[in-house]
Amino acid sequence: MxxxxxxxxxxxxxxxxxxxxxxxxxxxxxxxxxxxxxxxxxxxxxxxxxxxxxxxxxxxxxxxxxxxxxxxxxxxxxxxxxxxxxxxxxxxxxxxxxxxxxxxxxxxxxxxHKGSTEEFNNIKSVELSTIRYSADKIYGFSRSGEDELKIFLSKHRDPSKLPVLDVVKRKGKLYALHNIQLWLVKHWFQMKHGGVNDEGKQHSPNIDESTDSPNIESDIDSQGLEGAVAIDDTDRANVETKLFTDKQEEEFHDDVVIVDMKPYDKYPENTALENEGLSIKLVLESKPNKSSHPKYRQLTRQSASNDRRSVREYGDACKSKQRRR
The missing domain is CATH 3.90.1530 (Conserved hypothetical protein from pyrococcus furiosus pfu- 392566-001, ParB domain)
Structure with missing residues (x-):
């Protein structure tokens, strides 16, 4: 055979x-x-x-x-x-x-039926704990992530108002195509399940403004945050700070969200995730622009041959000059 x-x-x-x-x-x-x-x-x-x-x-x-x-x-x-x-x-x-x-x-x-224009939607309700991130990092956040979270909380006070999450099923798991949305929705439910301080106000990460180099305070017990890291403005461009990590999946076990199932090939190929998409890092700086890096000519057999020819021609020209002298 x-x-x-x-x-x-x-x-x-x-x-x-x-x-x-x-x-x-x-x-x-x-x-x-x-x-x-x-x-x-x-x-x-x-x-x-x-x-x-x-x-x-x-x-x-x-x-x-x-x-x-x-x-x-x-x-x-x-x-x-x-x-x-x-x-x-x-x-x-x-x-x-x-x-x-x-x-x-x-x-x-x-x-x-053949020739039918009938449309089918792929809207489903799933448990939030079954959805994973499709990247390791989210770039361009504010220093604490507080601004983005406050705006989201103010616009979505009711579970029915939460955005529909675009997800793709790969290797038996669901991955979010828009990681920032998933992060915000997970922290929305985290607030709902007791993310409040002693005064009954919603707890959010704070910045200590008393020093020149702000410290991001971490309150793991109530907020599930970690990574209290001092950041100097001088080397912010070289620092990737992990500000948040998600709580354990069981915290979101009973939370149901609406998802729109997207085609299989929408998920980026060859995506390697450090923690299998269970957590994500927030990075202060914007995503590096690949086009800013110098572009090098791809080395091929033909280009190498041309380079050698140019070297030989340059050498021959130098020799001819020496003879004329």
């Missing part, structure tokens, strides 16, 4: 789309094809060609979504009636040609 072909259990193969037409290109309804397999009017090879899969994030995704819908329906039928797990031959496609519009990581799919 060729190396790019093998058999896989249908239950391990996932969709790459959320919505499918309910007919094949020849007009045959998916449900009619599934009924024909159940009733043994024909075999799989008669109606379903070999499907193409791509392995990504240790998951097998199928490019032939309508065929997979029929196979999954038949696999469920066989498992229920005959206690058999269906395996099918597959061939592997190229990763760069994979288009991922699924918002459920390929676990669910919906059918619609």
């Amino acid at each position: 060729p190396r790019n072909r093998k058999e896989l259990e249908v239950r391990f193969i996932r969709y790459t789309q959320d919505v499918l037409d309910d007919t094949f290109d020849d007009g045959t309804r998916l449900s009619d094809t599934l009924d024909g397999l159940r009733n043994k009017r024909y075999k799989i090879n008669d109606k379903i060609p070999k499907i193409t899969v791509v392995k990504k994030d240790e998951i097998y995704f199928c490019k032939d979504n309508r065929e997979l819908w029929v196979l999954k329906g038949f696999a469920a039928f066989l498992e229920e009636t005959e206690n058999v797990l269906l395996k099918v031959p597959v061939q592997f496609g190229k990763l760069e040609n994979l288009k991922m519009t699924t918002t459920t990581e390929g676990e669910d799919v919906r059918l619609r």
